[in-house]
Amino acid sequence: MAESPKPSSSGRSIGTFAMRWHGNSLELLDQRLLPGEEHWITLEGAAGVAQSIRDMVVRGAPAIGISAAYGVALAARHAGGGDWKAEIKQAIRELAASRPTAVNLFWALQRMEQVFHECHSLAEAVKRLDQEAVAIHQEDLAANIAMADHALEFMAPASPISVLTHCNTGALATGGYGTALGVIRRLHEEKLLKNVFADETRPWLQGSRLTAWELARDGIPVTLNADGAAAAIMARKNVRWVIVGADRITANGDVANKIGTYSLAVLARHHKVGFMVVAPSSTVDMSLASGSDIPIEEREGLEVREIRGIPLAPAGVRVFNPVFDVTPASLIDAIVTEKGVVHNPNITGMRALFG
């Protein structure tokens, strides 16, 4: 079971699988080095947190938002005391520029900025921004638990099922339990999980390096597969659901998620396998009408050409490396959030839950 945030005796330390908040510093588990090495990085400023998000030391839409919130709290904690307001505003700008697709980042920064504007002194800002960041973290963990409840009630499997998942949506990517992986954890806890097929999820390998590592640590039955095996698995392995996370969900129910999610949705529809998206409401962006409005991050070609410095392609070959894609609502059977389930998502269903 992934760790849940635990306040220390000082009440200032909140720890989970991927991050530890100490009030004057943030520790991040460097996810670039997993599964081979568990190395923690200690950060004392917003710039370091922004760089860690950009470099994917920490990744996963909710975890990006939570880390950014702690980054703003660090900016207040270590403000020089001169023009402290300018320092905090600059920190928010730097964090907002770290990655473009996961709306959780901007949702969290907006919450922190709202609190910041209510503060009349640096001392007040230090205290209240710390409290708000911790609240964002703890609310995300609570949302993870609520989503698992809603998903189990919605799926209501009569006997253990096999599922397939993509990327990493576990404790490493969230406040400490998981979105899609939280549902998978709950299926296992309820003895309703036969097996999880985990896509390796090229090129960054969140599936082989992170999901397989998380699930194996928790004794959850996981089978790692090449991304290209997903179709054969759906054709032959009696998978009941494909369960994935999200980085941004628009007003009509379109979903941006890790590259490869869209093809899984097409395959699932073809093979009559259920397709479920699990994400907290901090991932919903009702200001965008459809998935075509979502900014899709493209990362360095090196991430495809090499792995840890080992060439996998001719040096300098041109690469197209979008790290997210958009799955149309029409291919999604259910979007599960802590506020409830949108079945066969569309603008009406999304508005009913998110206004």
Ligand SMILES: CSC[C@H]1O[C@H](OP(=O)(O)O)[C@H](O)[C@@H]1O
């Ligand atoms: C609950 S994590 C949501 C989402 O974030 C991941 O992207 P990345 O690893 O690039 O941060 C992936 O798309 C997950 O599904």
